[in-house]
Amino acid sequence: MKIRPHRLRVSLLGLGVVVMxxxxxxxxxxxxxxxxxxxxxxVPGMDKAVDLFxxxxxxxxxxxxxIPPGNRGxxxxxxxxxxxxxxxxxxxxxxxELPSFLLNSELVDLGPYLTQADRADFxxxxxxxxxFEGGTYAVPQATGPxxxxxxxxxxxxxxIKVPTTWQEYREAAVKIRKAxxxxxxxxxxxxxxxxxxxxxxxxxTPWIDTRDEVWHAELTSPASTKVAQxxxxxxxxxxxxxxxxxxxxxxxDLNSGGVVAVPVAQWAEAIMEANAPESxxxxxxxxxxxxxxxxxxxxxxxGSATSLLRGCEHPEEAVExxxxxxxxxxxxEMLIKSGFGWxxxxxxxxxxxxxxxxxxxxxxxxxxxFTDSSNQVPQGWVWWPTFDDTVKILxxxxxxxxxxxxxxxxxxxxxxxxxxxxxxxKGLRAE
Amino acid sequence: xxxxxxxxxxxxxxxxxxxxxxxxxGYALVQSLTRVERxxxxxxxxxxxxFAGLANYGAAxxxxxxxxxxxxxxxxxxxxxxxxxxxxxxxxxxxEAGLSRWPRxxxxxxxxxxxxxxxxxxxxxxxxxxPGTSPFTPVFTALGAEADLLGPGTVFWSIMNVxxxxxxxxxxxxxxxxxxxxxxxLYEAARMDGATRWTIAxxxxxxxxxxxxxxxxxxxxxxxxxxxxxxxxxxxxxxxxSSTYTPxxxxxxxxxxxxxxxxAAAESxxxxxxxxxxxFGFLRLVQRGRR
Numbered sequence: 001m002k003i004r005p006h007r008l009r010v011s012l013l014g015l016g017v018v019v020m021x022x023x024x025x026x027x028x029x030x031x032x033x034x035x036x037x038x039x040x041x042x043v044p045g046m047d048k049a050v051d052l053f054x055x056x057x058x059x060x061x062x063x064x065x066x067i068p069p070g071n072r073g074x075x076x077x078x079x080x081x082x083x084x085x086x087x088x089x090x091x092x093x094x095x096x097e098l099p100s101f102l103l104n105s106e107l108v109d110l111g112p113y114l115t116q117a118d119r120a121d122f123x124x125x126x127x128x129x130x131x132f133e134g135g136t137y138a139v140p141q142a143t144g145p146x147x148x149x150x151x152x153x154x155x156x157x158x159x160i161k162v163p164t165t166w167q168e169y170r171e172a173a174v175k176i177r178k179a180x181x182x183x184x185x186x187x188x189x190x191x192x193x194x195x196x197x198x199x200x201x202x203x204x205t206p207w208i209d210t211r212d213e214v215w216h217a218e219l220t221s222p223a224s225t226k227v228a229q230x231x232x233x234x235x236x237x238x239x240x241x242x243x244x245x246x247x248x249x250x251x252x253d254l255n256s257g258g259v260v261a262v263p264v265a266q267w268a269e270a271i272m273e274a275n276a277p278e279s280x281x282x283x284x285x286x287x288x289x290x291x292x293x294x295x296x297x298x299x300x301x302x303g304s305a306t307s308l309l310r311g312c313e314h315p316e317e318a319v320e321x322x323x324x325x326x327x328x329x330x331x332x333e334m335l336i337k338s339g340f341g342w343x344x345x346x347x348x349x350x351x352x353x354x355x356x357x358x359x360x361x362x363x364x365x366x367x368x369x370f371t372d373s374s375n376q377v378p379q380g381w382v383w384w385p386t387f388d389d390t391v392k393i394l395x396x397x398x399x400x401x402x403x404x405x406x407x408x409x410x411x412x413x414x415x416x417x418x419x420x421x422x423x424x425x426k427g428l429r430a431e
Numbered sequence: 432x433x434x435x436x437x438x439x440x441x442x443x444x445x446x447x448x449x450x451x452x453x454x455x456x457g458y459a460l461v462q463s464l465t466r467v468e469r470x471x472x473x474x475x476x477x478x479x480x481x482f483a484g485l486a487n488y489g490a491a492x493x494x495x496x497x498x499x500x501x502x503x504x505x506x507x508x509x510x511x512x513x514x515x516x517x518x519x520x521x522x523x524x525x526x527e528a529g530l531s532r533w534p535r536x537x538x539x540x541x542x543x544x545x546x547x548x549x550x551x552x553x554x555x556x557x558x559x560x561x562p563g564t565s566p567f568t569p570v571f572t573a574l575g576a577e578a579d580l581l582g583p584g585t586v587f588w589s590i591m592n593v594x595x596x597x598x599x600x601x602x603x604x605x606x607x608x609x610x611x612x613x614x615x616x617l618y619e620a621a622r623m624d625g626a627t628r629w630t631i632a633x634x635x636x637x638x639x640x641x642x643x644x645x646x647x648x649x650x651x652x653x654x655x656x657x658x659x660x661x662x663x664x665x666x667x668x669x670x671x672x673s674s675t676y677t678p679x680x681x682x683x684x685x686x687x688x689x690x691x692x693x694x695a696a697a698e699s700x701x702x703x704x705x706x707x708x709x710x711f712g713f714l715r716l717v718q719r720g721r722r
Binding site: 099100189190192403427 | 466467468469471472473474475478490496558561562563564583666667668669670671672673674675684686687688689690691694
């Protein structure tokens with residue numbers, strides 16, 4: 001009888017195996033397996049938001065993979081992944097990038113998975129940015145309404161009033177050069193034309209128009225030429241420092257007062273605060289200078305959305321995640337804190353994180369300023385499928401213009417010709 | 432040894448070589464000969480891949496930026512090759528002549544930069560060059576020279592400095608290895624004949640390290656024509672590096688920014704051909720000189 005306990009254990013084990021087999025045959029014994037999704041993004045702070053999602057959702061579990069920022073290789077990685085049929089379900093996507101992904105049908109149309117209530121939770125303007133030919137190709141996340149960030153202490157010291165027009169901006173630049181030979185009003189980043197494109201957007205003529213299924217490039221409209229001429233003259237008269245932005249040298253200038261009044265997107269505030277801590281409290285934000293006195297035009301720089309890449313097997317769950325991450329107040333709060341931009345969700349705009357006074361801006365409350373800025377971005381702007389190429393070529397020609405043999409206006413002309421050529425090499429019609 | 436055994440030993444290499452070298456080149460060739468046609472504003476109504484003949488090659492060769500980048504890199508190679516050969520030879524000779532104390536210590540420290548990954552080295556040098564953080568800028572300003580080491584006129588030389596810094600030690604080791612294979616009897620004979628150190632270097636050492644110098648030259652030609660890490664990493668810091676600064680950068684931009692893999696493939700293959708012609712041409716030249 002010594003063997004008995006052993007036998008009992010064996011038979012219990014056997015029973016266990018049988019029960020487990022039965023349960024797994026039913027497929028619902030241990031509760032449903034959660035749907036697993038992968039999300040490619042590079043936004044700082046996204047990890048915390050994803051963690052919170054995973055803690056609060058039992059049926060969907062998301063793995064975040066940090067990839068290089070889009071234009072630094074991230075988009076290339078996505079194109080390659082889709083082509084090889086091994087793409088993640090979810091991807092971080094800047095608005096201007098959507099058309100180039102649509103070119104190869106690399107995005108999933110979210111229309112069937114979105115309810116009217118979902119749509120009503122986001123600003124209509126941001127839905128417009130992700131809608132192409134009747135399809136909705138992303139859940140909007142954030143935009144980049146711009147403002148003029150200026151050093152209140154220095155302007156006060158030198159008795160310069162905050163410029164409200166670009167004419168006054170130039171006059172302020174002259175005064176700053178006189179007051180401190182080492183200081184400039186701002187930097188002109190010749191190696192990255194993207195911010196310039198936003199300033200041209202403010203001037204009012206969209207660079208691309210899509211009448212009759214043809215891409216019409218209008219980079220050299222009078223409005224955009226005026227902007228190029230303005231910065232050309234600023235460079236020629238040594239009123240602006242020609243240097244890259246978001247570099248160690250730039251942060252040093254922010255800290256030391258080497259640059260004084262910078263037109264920049266709202267999301268840059270978090271980056272400036274982190275990298276120029278000594279200047280905290282000395283900055284203020286004001287509306288962008290205007291081309292017409294009393295004008296009310298703003299611009300947007302950057303801005304992202306969450307897309308589903310082709311081949312996603314669980315689009316419904318992926319859309320649920322994309323909506324949650326961009327709409328849930330706790331998620332939005334975390335993302336605002338790390339500087340993801342101006343929330344696309346309507347409830348996001350009254351998030352305490354945005355309405356509280358900013359220590360970096362000396363206690364200034366900027367919610368209204370950026371709500372206005374966001375509403376005053378001129379309508380009708382369309383991104384085109386070769387945007388990255390246009391930025392590259394424009395930056396290259398800007399750099400050439402610095403040698404004095406050509407001008408920023410010439411650069412615009414070259415970029416216009418090239419943009420048409422490039423859209424044509426994609427097999428589309430352009431003129 | 433039987434043929435079968437030889438095949439078995441070669442197989443692992445050949446399989447990997449075919450999978451990771453021949454196949455991608457073949458794929459790039461195919462890519463470079465096709466193009467995509469689309470219909471509708473955004474091609475949402477379908478796209479087809481079509482045979483393009485040599486159109487991509489034509490587009491690459493008529494692109495002034497791409498040709499300019501090849502010109503720039505040829506100039507780069509023209510300057511850096513002699514510098515590299517002379518510097519690494521001089522360092523090796525000095526170390527081997529026992530002119531310095533602690534030769535092992537110096538050999539290791541000259542070699543050390545090669546151990547630092549190119550991207551990290553570029554980031555480090557980026558900080559060393561950037562105005563505001565650079566320790567050199569104040570020195571140059573004090574001397575009255577142009578201070579911006581990342582400016583349009585200076586960045587070419589700044590990049591060359593990084594490449595030299597990184598590879599001189601490595602090439603020096605190649606020369607040192609060859610120097611150490613010179614039999615001692617030759618030195619003794621030369622000394623008996625009353626040769627000075629200089630004469631020994633000129634008539635004994637230099638002719639005998641010729642194979643190493645050929646190797647260093649070919650490595651440097653190939654390496655500089657493929658210049659990529661340094662300009663890519665320094666691009667955000669500088670107003671002097673365009674997206675078409677070097678041929679590899681141009682192809683990278685086409686592939687990963689413009690998503691035009693076909694043109695990128697054509698540009699890569701043209702560059703590969705240029706490198707082949709130059710390095711094999713150099714080897715031909717050297718061998719003919721020998722005969």
